[in-house]
Amino acid sequence: MSKLTLRNFLGKNKDALAAVVTLLEELNAAVFIEDLEGHLLVGKTFDAPAHQYELVAGEELLGYVKGDEKAFIVSKLFSVILAKESEKKKLGNEVLNVYQELNLIFNFSERLAEAIEPGIIAQIALDEARHLIEASAGMVLLQNERKESLELLASFGDLFFGSSEFQNKSGLLFNILKGAQPEIISDFSEIIGEGSSNYPIKELIYAPLKVKQRVMGVIILANDQPVLYTAGHLKLLTTLALQSSSAIDSALLYEKNICEVREREEAMKRIHEVTNKFVPYEFIHALGKEVLTDVKLGDQTEKIVTVLFTDIRDYTTLAEKMTPEENFSFISYINELLGPIVHEFHGFIIQYLGDAIMAIFPGKAMDSVAAAVAIQRAVEIFNSEQVLKKLPAIQVGIGMHTGPLIMGIIGDGHRLAPAMISDTVNTAARIESLTKFYKADILLSEATLQALDNQEDFLFRYLGLVQLKGKKAPTGIFECFSGNKENDLKKKMATLGTFNEGLSFYLNKSFVKAASAFHNVIEIHPDDHTAKLFLSKAAKYISAEVPENWTGVEEMIIK
Amino acid sequence: MSQKLLIVDDEPHIRMLIEQTLEELEDEDVDFLTADNGETALEIICTEKPKLVFLDVMMPKMNGMEVCRKVKKELAVDGTYIILLTAKGQELDKQKGLEVGADLYMTKPFDPEALLKKAKEVLGLE
Numbered sequence: 303m304s305k306l307t308l309r310n311f312l313g314k315n316k317d318a319l320a321a322v323v324t325l326l327e328e329l330n331a332a333v334f335i336e337d338l339e340g341h342l343l344v345g346k347t348f349d350a351p352a353h354q355y356e357l358v359a360g361e362e363l364l365g366y367v368k369g370d371e372k373a374f375i376v377s378k379l380f381s382v383i384l385a386k387e388s389e390k391k392k393l394g395n396e397v398l399n400v401y402q403e404l405n406l407i408f409n410f411s412e413r414l415a416e417a418i419e420p421g422i423i424a425q426i427a428l429d430e431a432r433h434l435i436e437a438s439a440g441m442v443l444l445q446n447e448r449k450e451s452l453e454l455l456a457s458f459g460d461l462f463f464g465s466s467e468f469q470n471k472s473g474l475l476f477n478i479l480k481g482a483q484p485e486i487i488s489d490f491s492e493i494i495g496e497g498s499s500n501y502p503i504k505e506l507i508y509a510p511l512k513v514k515q516r517v518m519g520v521i522i523l524a525n526d527q528p529v530l531y532t533a534g535h536l537k538l539l540t541t542l543a544l545q546s547s548s549a550i551d552s553a554l555l556y557e558k559n560i561c562e563v564r565e566r567e568e569a570m571k572r573i574h575e576v577t578n579k580f581v582p583y584e585f586i587h588a589l590g591k592e593v594l595t596d597v598k599l600g601d602q603t604e605k606i607v608t609v610l611f612t613d614i615r616d617y618t619t620l621a622e623k624m625t626p627e628e629n630f631s632f633i634s635y636i637n638e639l640l641g642p643i644v645h646e647f648h649g650f651i652i653q654y655l656g657d658a659i660m661a662i663f664p665g666k667a668m669d670s671v672a673a674a675v676a677i678q679r680a681v682e683i684f685n686s687e688q689v690l691k692k693l694p695a696i697q698v699g700i701g702m703h704t705g706p707l708i709m710g711i712i713g714d715g716h717r718l719a720p721a722m723i724s725d726t727v728n729t730a731a732r733i734e735s736l737t738k739f740y741k742a743d744i745l746l747s748e749a750t751l752q753a754l755d756n757q758e759d760f761l762f763r764y765l766g767l768v769q770l771k772g773k774k775a776p777t778g779i780f781e782c783f784s785g786n787k788e789n790d791l792k793k794k795m796a797t798l799g800t801f802n803e804g805l806s807f808y809l810n811k812s813f814v815k816a817a818s819a820f821h822n823v824i825e826i827h828p829d830d831h832t833a834k835l836f837l838s839k840a841a842k843y844i845s846a847e848v849p850e851n852w853t854g855v856e857e858m859i860i861k
Numbered sequence: 862m863s864q865k866l867l868i869v870d871d872e873p874h875i876r877m878l879i880e881q882t883l884e885e886l887e888d889e890d891v892d893f894l895t896a897d898n899g900e901t902a903l904e905i906i907c908t909e910k911p912k913l914v915f916l917d918v919m920m921p922k923m924n925g926m927e928v929c930r931k932v933k934k935e936l937a938v939d940g941t942y943i944i945l946l947t948a949k950g951q952e953l954d955k956q957k958g959l960e961v962g963a964d965l966y967m968t969k970p971f972d973p974e975a976l977l978k979k980a981k982e983v984l985g986l987e
């Protein structure tokens with residue numbers, strides 16, 4: 303606050319000046335007014351005035367009224383006006399101080415509102431405190447929920463309390479929190495005596511961070527020089543503590559909420575991951591849903607898909623030699639081997655049926671055929687490992703069929719299950735079981751073959767028509783031998799023409815020619831069990847009577 | 862030669878606060894003038910030609926924007942630096958303030974230090 307001077311007062315208050323001049327004239331007084339430096343401000347100066355009176359505002363001397371005896375009354379009146387002016391000035395200054403604080407708090411709140419992290423809020427509070435209160439170091443400490451230790455939220459300067467003090471329940475910091483009152487410690491040497499700190503601190507000022515009577519932490523400022531903290535400082539620090547504690551509290555709550563939400567999301571994700579393993583995502587997706595929880599009883603969709611079945615041939619015989627545990631881990635091993643292949647070719651496994659797998663390829667039929675070939679290759683590698691381990695090799699039969707399929711959710715209010723309701727599934731399963739009959743590794747229906755837009759990428763042999771149980775029309779069956787062992791594959795390719803001829807003769811009841819053709823195939827490829835099957839059939843019809851209605855269609859009554 | 866400074870606000874405590882904030886300028890031979898409405902402010906600006914005017918926006922009779930527009934656009938008064946003062950939260954005024962020719966725009970509650978610094982700068986008293 304700048305000092306009140308006579309010159310400034312009269313300069314600013316023209317009315318007061320005019321009043322004083324009028325007063326002197328009316329009184330007809332030979333009086334003049336000077337400031338402390340002897341500058342004439344009002345009236346006419348003359349030498350050796352008889353009287354001289356002081357002009358005082360409160361207790362402050364501002365100038366003199368000099369002249370005749372009337373100088374007394376002038377000084378009295380003028381002093382009253384000046385006292386009022388001085389009071390007004392003091393008041394104005396106090397109001398300005400309050401306003402300054404208000405402005406600081408306003409800005410502080412604004413900065414706080416922009417921050418959502420407890421550490422940042424604490425740092426803002428420290429910055430603001432440091433701006434208002436001289437300090438060489440400062441820290442904001444937070445008490446953990448069980449009130450067992452303190453956490454450093456923000457700081458500047460040297461850490462004047464070591465981390466050991468954060469755990470020391472009988473130490474100064476815990477006492478400060480227990481006291482829960484803002485305080486100034488001006489003689490810090492006393493406290494050092496208690497062994498709290500080795501830092502050269504001369505003075506401390508602190509205020510607790512309180513929310514609803516609960517002490518959550520403390521903001522502490524320290525100085526390595528004696529500064530003589532005042533009640534005013536304490537009031538400011540308390541205000542900052544009050545403002546920041548509720549902000550920190552909200553921020554902590556927010557953080558906790560965010561954490562909980564994240565945990566819940568994680569848990570949901572894990573649940574989805576698990577449920578996806580039980581009910582494939584593709585299945586849910588096909589129903590037009592994103593997650594299993596969206597699926598409800600009666601949801602269904604119809605699509606043209608290729609259904610693929612795999613089965614380990616003669617598994618029962620194999621299983622008899624294993625313990626149940628060995629059995630389980632063997633099946634698991636095979637499933638872990640084949641599952642990823644199905645996935646790789648955009649299919650998904652809808653069911654594991656013991657040693658069998660049922661997979662669906664919702665996209666192109668070629669995916670299914672390519673997967674089947676890849677599975678046979680994988681089995682071949684598996685077998686070579688088995689041989690090394692002196693363990694039995696396995697044979698996997700794969701059958702597939704393409705057709706419409708309804709996927710849906712069946713069950714009741716208490717129990718739901720994904721289900722495939724389709725004749726396509728039955729047909730595919732029956733074609734798979736035909737692999738044993740034809741001694742072929744991969745069989746597909748004519749429907750699947752026709753659905754392929756890249757037949758030339760695979761090697762096929764036509765095996766004739768089969769009357770599947772419960773079907774009106776016979777189904778054309780093809781063998782795909784692209785996945786066979788190299789030796790087998792080459793020989794089948796070499797004999798493909800002869801084989802096709804043989805089959806053609808056979809279906810036309812030219813059994814002698816057919817037998818001859820198949821015989822030629824076997825000459826080149828003695829392990830062609832399919833050719834052997836047709837040879838023995840042809841041989842049978844050569845010697846026995848052929849039924850009148852014989853069409854070459856195989857009646858399948860199994861399954 | 863003394864310089865003149867005008868404080869215009871309808872709220873007496875704001876006028877007092879600005880005066881108190883700038884009181885050290887009295888020692889630099891700066892004359893303080895005050896007005897509590899836009900009309901009086903316009904009159905004083907025309908007759909006294911203050912070098913610096915703190916002008917509140919929300920005022921009865923003639924608001925600060927209008928005073929500013931008249932001074933800067935219609936009368937084209939030269940050498941008067943006008944600082945518009947508005948309450949926080951009315952920041953929309955900023956664009957308008959610049960449109961009516963204000964030299965600076967400050968919000969209330971103002972930062973006393975910044976206010977004094979700006980006044981010294983405008984009056985060439987740094």
